[in-house]
Amino acid sequence: MLSSNQRKFILQLNKKKYRLANKLFVAEGKKVVNELINSDWRFKNIFSTEKNFHLDSKLLTLEEMKKISNFKTPSHVLGIFILPDSQQIISEDITIGVDGISDPGNLGTIIRLCDWFGLSELICSKNTVDCFNSKVIQASMGSIARINCHYVDDLGGALSAMEKPIYGATLKGESIYSSILPNRASYVFGSESHGISKLLLSQLEGELSIPMFREGDNKAESLNVANASAIFLSELFRDLKEND
Amino acid sequence: MLSSNQRKFILQLNKKKYRLANKLFVAEGKKVVNELINSDWRFKNIFSTEKNFHLDSKLLTLEEMKKISNFKTPSHVLGIFILPDSQQIISEDITIGVDGISDPGNLGTIIRLCDWFGLSELICSKNTVDCFNSKVIQASMGSIARINCHYVDDLGGALSAMEKPIYGATLKGESIYSSILPNRASYVFGSESHGISKLLLSQLEGELSIPMFREGDNKAESLNVANASAIFLSELFRDLKEND
Known part of the structure; x- marks a missing residue:
């Protein structure tokens, strides 16, 4: 179950200013979320409509997922990740x-x-x-x-x-x-x-x-x-x- | 003004079976509709939120356009065109x-x-x-x-x-x-x-x-x-x- 405050918070992350203020962003989709989990980036929350998607994932109903998804057809997985620190420009060839x-x-x-x-x-x-x-x-x-x-x-x-x-x-x-x-x-x-x-x-x-x-x-x-x-x-x- | 029947009819054309049954399809966007008007294809109706988009275009309010558009941000022009006849395969190189x-x-x-x-x-x-x-x-x-x-x-x-x-x-x-x-x-x-x-x-x-x-x-x-x-x-x- 997601509280209405949690829902509101996740939806706010659709806006750049809230992403910057909270140093968080949202990723949707099994493949994408999996890739980000396996990268150097850290996650804060993982939500999934499937049991056991990830050790730390929280189970949601499809109805709950619909309410936080940014897509017409919501994906089965949504992750909240920590915005990575900005890097120096290296200038490749x-x-x-x-x-x-x-x-x-x-x-x-x-x-x-x-x-x-x-x-x-x-x-x-x-x-x-x-x-x-x-x-x-x-x-x-x-x-x-x-x-x-x-x-x-x-x-x-x-x-x-x-x-x-x-x-x-x-x-x-x-x-x-x-x-x-x-x-x-x-x-x-x-x-x-x-x-x-x-x-x-x-x-x-x-x-x-x-x-x-x-x-x-x-x-x-x-x-x-x-x-x-x-x-x-x-x-x-x-x-x-x-x-x- | 669009009647609710007209609105319903246009929205039905989102489905392939209605396009085939009516031999019609919908195109949205100024550039695209203009290109199709200037092609060999024939149109049945052109709707626009702008006056004088085309001699035959019918003026709609943005609110009316929203109700028939297939896009989150509706375009200013929507055309209903006649499905072209199917052609023979020519097999280019x-x-x-x-x-x-x-x-x-x-x-x-x-x-x-x-x-x-x-x-x-x-x-x-x-x-x-x-x-x-x-x-x-x-x-x-x-x-x-x-x-x-x-x-x-x-x-x-x-x-x-x-x-x-x-x-x-x-x-x-x-x-x-x-x-x-x-x-x-x-x-x-x-x-x-x-x-x-x-x-x-x-x-x-x-x-x-x-x-x-x-x-x-x-x-x-x-x-x-x-x-x-x-x-x-x-x-x-x-x-x-x-x-x-």
Whole structure:
């Protein structure tokens, strides 16, 4: 049984200010919660509709779970975790930056992509959706525990401080297939609706694009930003595996 | 003003059986509805919270729109379109097949990807989410009007009839970066939770994978299927643009 106070407290964690004030965040889904339990992160509570999900898990009815879940179809497991301490930016050879991504699913899948391609950090502009939003956590499928997301006031400044060239993904840049992509550089993806901010555009070494393959007026105008990131990351890292 | 009967009718179109019975489907969002209006498809009604969205659009209040929208945050435009007639499979050089994709966002972004890379059809197993689901339409961002989605009872049979080899995206196949990817072949992506069905696996010419870039046990187990499709399509078509 959950008291109404507990319920209210958990629901408040949907908001960033309560997450920061309480240094807690919520993760939902069996796979994701399991991954976070097995990471270096610590949990405060684990709730499950299944008996014996975890030694410390508390049994809830599906009805109770529905009341605290952030999803239309509630998962069987919900965990409350302690927000990890913020880390220093390390600046790997390849750095990915995101400038104002607002869709939690897009940010979560970009985190999952960074993990797949072996990166360990992602630099986010301040107006990017919070990575501890439960929908981001869910879409990251646990990769959030391996990717340090750094939120910075000035994305251009933070990337410039790394002393590497900064390239931006836009719709009118050089083709990624015919350009040489430096393997010590930052690559930035802009927001779903407005792309990369004007100020940051002026700080780029160059703009890069995935070329269109369809001729004529009647065609897709753009790709989803997570899919575009997938293709960029694949192009950046494929040479490492081409002769395997 | 919408009558309660009209409201009920529109909401029923969320279900595939009502879409088929009425030969109608719903699309939401300004950009998507505009793309569909400008395609060969015909509309029955256009509703908008904005005056003069379209000559034939009917003005609704935001409250009324909320009652017929399929989204938490309703869009300002909702259109009811006539289901297009089903087309013959044409079998292009490259064919993409999906086997049981259940997430509407994933199917919609795969449709958008096929459009970007210049394909004109997608072959879907019968248990794949319906492409006229409004969330698929939304995620396709209008590309649905340019990609014929064919639903087939027997995906392996339909692809075999094209007399091209069939390759499947799995987690333990040959690396796509070091394999020669035939440019006359079918490539199949499986469901988010179960991958490619057993029967279809036995009909494959080969399995292909995006290799992992992180060593050790602690890493992402898989990529989102739409992101994996993005990387496969990029690998399949990049040679066309490499010397541009």
